[in-house]
Amino acid sequence: MKAQQLFDLTGEVALVTGASSGLGWRFAQTLAAHGASVVLAARRTDKLEALKSAIEADGGEALTVQLDVADYGQIGQAFDAAEREFGTVTILVNNAGMAVSKPAIDMSPQDWRKIMDVNLDGVWFTAQEAARRMSTAGAGGSIINIASLLATRVAKSLSAYAVTKAAVKQLTEALALEWARYNIRVNAIAPGYVLTEINREFFESEAGNAMIGSIPQRRIAEPSDLDGTLLLLASNASSFMTGSTILIDGGQALTLGG
Ligand SMILES: NC(=O)c1ccc[n+]([C@@H]2O[C@H](COP(=O)([O-])OP(=O)(O)OC[C@H]3O[C@@H](n4cnc5c(N)ncnc54)[C@H](OP(=O)(O)O)[C@@H]3O)[C@@H](O)[C@H]2O)c1
Numbered sequence: 001m002k003a004q005q006l007f008d009l010t011g012e013v014a015l016v017t018g019a020s021s022g023l024g025w026r027f028a029q030t031l032a033a034h035g036a037s038v039v040l041a042a043r044r045t046d047k048l049e050a051l052k053s054a055i056e057a058d059g060g061e062a063l064t065v066q067l068d069v070a071d072y073g074q075i076g077q078a079f080d081a082a083e084r085e086f087g088t089v090t091i092l093v094n095n096a097g098m099a100v101s102k103p104a105i106d107m108s109p110q111d112w113r114k115i116m117d118v119n120l121d122g123v124w125f126t127a128q129e130a131a132r133r134m135s136t137a138g139a140g141g142s143i144i145n146i147a148s149l150l151a152t153r154v155a156k157s158l159s160a161y162a163v164t165k166a167a168v169k170q171l172t173e174a175l176a177l178e179w180a181r182y183n184i185r186v187n188a189i190a191p192g193y194v195l196t197e198i199n200r201e202f203f204e205s206e207a208g209n210a211m212i213g214s215i216p217q218r219r220i221a222e223p224s225d226l227d228g229t230l231l232l233l234a235s236n237a238s239s240f241m242t243g244s245t246i247l248i249d250g251g252q253a254l255t256l257g258g
Contacts, residue, residue: 007231010035013086017069017126018096020047022196026223027093027230032060037086041067041078069096069122075129090141091234092130094123099198104159112160119164124171131179140183144233145172147190149249153256169245176243185242187233192249193220216251
């Protein structure tokens, strides 16, 4: 089979959380460019509308839905809207995420709760909603969770973030095991550092520059560095893969030991 056919997503319906910036924005564009109808979900709908226009200008199809993944009640509504417009969601990119960058000793209960609500509960309940609908429709599908290099490593001032990403890796495996029977594959991407709003301030600092120098490939990633892995996991090219977490880090994990 030629690569173009292998990664063709025509007829698929993809919902991307956190599509209003950074990786989510790029994931949505890439899925749409390969034929999927794309549901763009986030809190900032003005940004989503701009992305929808860009996707449509390139010949793609998109719908915007306001979604705060920390608000359980909104998740079902987003899937309802997706179904009304395009049908059952068959690809979920569970990308919405945030970081609280503070020494552990200074983290407030509110800091802890917020990051757990978004990075862990949000991923769990969005995956569950997708899987319920995929199984009811008999559609099967692919769920792609966005973990991190910090799912298996740690960094100072990112303790709670690392805990949530380790949990995302673990839930990827647990859900893959349970949902294979419904023909639902669950995999994760674990990026190293990619320049986006989540870390722009850090990479403009001296410490950020020093970190870039310690990465074997001597750079951080562009969102486009994740295109190939996204398409692999979203498409039938990975039809026998489930429960995997794919690390994309320019070799950084090799320098961190473990
Ligand atoms: N950049 C990196 O180096 C890196 C490395 C490893 C993993 N990651 C992971 O990649 C994912 C995307 O991060 P990014 O780098 O693209 O960061 P970003 O540019 O800050 O984007 C984060 C996205 O998540 C959305 N979001 C945040 N809280 C949300 C909520 N409660 N409900 C719905 N959407 C929410 C934001 O949209 P709204 O504000 O509009 O809701 C935004 O679109 C995250 O899970 C992050 O942990 C990033």
